[in-house]
Amino acid sequence: MTNKLAKTNKLTMTERVTPVILLSGFLGSGKTTLLGNLLQQYKEKGLKPAVVMNEIGDTNLDGQLVDDDVPLTELLSGCICCSMKGDLGLELYKLLSESQPDVIIIESTGAANPMETIDAVTEASMYKTVELTSILTVVDGPELLRRHKTGKGRTFKLMKEQIRCGTHLLLNKSDKLMPEEIVEAQQLLRDWNSHASIMETVRCQPADWDWLTEERSVRPLPLNHEEARHTGNDEEAEEKPGTTNAADHHHSHSHVMVLTHYWKKPIDSESFEVLLNKLPDNIYRAKGILTFRDTPSRFLFQYAFKETDFMRIEPQDEVRDVAVFIGEHFSKEWLMRQLERLEQEVE
Numbered sequence: 213m214t215n216k217l218a219k220t221n222k223l224t225m226t227e228r229v230t231p232v233i234l235l236s237g238f239l240g241s242g243k244t245t246l247l248g249n250l251l252q253q254y255k256e257k258g259l260k261p262a263v264v265m266n267e268i269g270d271t272n273l274d275g276q277l278v279d280d281d282v283p284l285t286e287l288l289s290g291c292i293c294c295s296m297k298g299d300l301g302l303e304l305y306k307l308l309s310e311s312q313p314d315v316i317i318i319e320s321t322g323a324a325n326p327m328e329t330i331d332a333v334t335e336a337s338m339y340k341t342v343e344l345t346s347i348l349t350v351v352d353g354p355e356l357l358r359r360h361k362t363g364k365g366r367t368f369k370l371m372k373e374q375i376r377c378g379t380h381l382l383l384n385k386s387d388k389l390m391p392e393e394i395v396e397a398q399q400l401l402r403d404w405n406s407h408a409s410i411m412e413t414v415r416c417q418p419a420d421w422d423w424l425t426e427e428r429s430v431r432p433l434p435l436n437h438e439e440a441r442h443t444g445n446d447e448e449a450e451e452k453p454g455t456t457n458a459a460d461h462h463h464s465h466s467h468v469m470v471l472t473h474y475w476k477k478p479i480d481s482e483s484f485e486v487l488l489n490k491l492p493d494n495i496y497r498a499k500g501i502l503t504f505r506d507t508p509s510r511f512l513f514q515y516a517f518k519e520t521d522f523m524r525i526e527p528q529d530e531v532r533d534v535a536v537f538i539g540e541h542f543s544k545e546w547l548m549r550q551l552e553r554l555e556q557e558v559e
């Protein structure tokens with residue numbers, strides 16, 4: 213098995229990108245239970261995990277369940293999807309500089325809006341070399357079926373959103389479901405999210421954990437030869453913006469996909485705008501920090517549903533040039549090639 217996380221950490225310090233795993237799922241579904249299992253898995257693989265826990269209330273009892281040797285930071289009295297959105301970046305910064313973890317796991321509150329939380333994490337990756345690689349959504353099986361039968365309400369809608377955003381879905385508490393109910397719940401999950409892997413679990417224990425280190429949904433740094441072959445990244449292959457090729461599909465189950473690119477050199481501003489204008493519809497959000505070779509200052513750019521905004525910035529801290537793209541089922545290989553071409557063009 214290729215250990216991609218370990219590979220990431222063989223990069224030099226300046227290139228090192230720390231993967232971030234987001235745990236989502238409705239209140240009481242089993243996120244903390246999953247967190248405990250994940251920590252154990254990473255430790256067994258010789259990796260050093262760190263944790264960000266977010267609670268709406270002002271105390272975090274779940275933090276007590278995390279071993280003392282795991283770096284832990286708590287965001288209390290608010291939700292990272294809204295009131296504490298800005299604090300997440302700072303906490304990630306502290307964890308990275310103080311503990312140098314191999315992977316960071318964020319447990320969001322059960323009430324968090326997943327899209328907003330993804331936004332908060334990707335926002336942070338503009339300033340720190342972190343990369344959102346997976347969204348694990350824990351689904352309370354019995355609760356899912358109950359809410360599906362009775363209703364429409366906001367909670368049901370939120371649950372559905374969390375399921376839609378997951379790259380991996382854990383159909384949890386299956387010990388409380390009859391065999392035919394498991395089939396019914398799996399069908400619902402598949403209807404709402406056609407791309408995620410679905411694992412039926414009791415206490416968030418899947419049949420195997422291979423997927424945890426095998427998959428990297430985002431590729432922030434140039435591919436080496438071996439990896440290029442693995443993803444079927446062929447320069448000569450026909451390019452079609454916005455489509456996902458078979459190799460890409462094999463590589464990632466993502467529904468919501470994120471690509472983070474750290475720029476190695478300044479690029480041409482006009483060429484960058486041309487690229488933004490030709491982004492396919494399914495890349496609906498992008499943001500980043502850029503140095504252009506043809507303008508004196510650095511820029512923060514925002515792109516949302518075809519609207520682009522550039523703002524001059526003078527960061528106080530040392531921040532790297534980066535671009536984050538968010539969308540659904542887009543071809544990361546195609547986009548990565550476009551970004552690399554922008555850099556090659558100025559050579």
Ligand SMILES: Nc1nc2c(ncn2[C@@H]2O[C@H](COP(=O)(O)OP(=O)(O)OP(=O)(O)O)[C@@H](O)[C@H]2O)c(=O)[nH]1
Pocket residue numbers: 237238239240241242243244245246274321322384385386387388413414415416
């Ligand atoms: N029967 C059963 N109980 C489970 C399972 N997984 C978790 N639980 C229990 O469900 C309760 C909630 O689990 P947690 O892991 O705390 O859930 P959570 O999503 O972190 O909860 P919040 O912090 O409220 O969002 C606990 O009492 C767990 O022991 C399961 O597969 N089956």
